[in-house]
Amino acid sequence: MKGGALSLNLSLNAATSAPAGLQWTLAYAPSDISSLTAVAGLALGTSKTLSCSSGTGSLTCLATGMNASTISSGVVAVVTATLSPTSGSNLDSIPISNVMGALPDGTSVSISGTGGTISVTQPNPTISTLLPANATAGAAAFTLTVNGTGFLNGVVVNWNGTSRTTTFGSATQLTAAITAADIATAGTAPVTVVNPGGGTSGASTFTINAANPVPAITSLTPATATAGTAAFNLTVTGTGFINGSVVKWNGS
Incomplete structure (x- = not known):
């Protein structure tokens, strides 16, 4: 090689x-x-x-x-x-x-x-980790760090099969510029590394999570209470609630 x-x-x-x-x-x-x-x-x-x-x-x-x-x-x-x-x-x-x-x-x-x-054959590079490994759909552009082995100067990171601007750090680390358009839609993107002259890594999956919906409240039950009454459970009805949603009372 x-x-x-x-x-x-x-x-x-x-x-x-x-x-x-x-x-x-x-x-x-x-x-x-x-x-x-x-x-x-x-x-x-x-x-x-x-x-x-x-x-x-x-x-x-x-x-x-x-x-x-x-x-x-x-x-x-x-x-x-x-x-x-x-x-x-x-x-x-x-x-x-x-x-x-x-x-x-x-x-x-x-x-x-x-x-x-x-x-002259080229070594096949390998990817061990992606940092970050995921992002939220609609987020801003960011720099992806690719860790692995067998990277050569001139190596290129491919995102979904298309090359991205790549900076060679060492034989074990690269960075690539990922655009906002790359993560505009929820889903997954395969990331590969290609050495100059040949030698391609296996694909590592980057996850694009769906953005959380904006919640909306349609009703509160009960909607009123008398000062000084005992504690009670408030039922909030609406749309866009997800697991982990939190109700805030008077900002807290």
């Missing part, structure tokens, strides 16, 4: 002409691959050493040693590619060029090389 590293085997098929020395150059896009490094593979044995030098977007390696010994078929180098955390590509080519070989007597030998392609 982006920002990670992977190892690649560079192999030699010596066929009938085993070389005593090898040289090659690997090229890469610095915008997608931060660096290439290489260490000797088993095919070099103990009589050969691998020396590499880095340039901008390239790594040139030379395998040399005791001229009388040859390099057998197999892995001549293990190449480590460190991927850029902001790689803009899902497929990165690493072509090989300037491949040269020499026989034990110093005679040059023709060697052809074939490069490869790295497939």
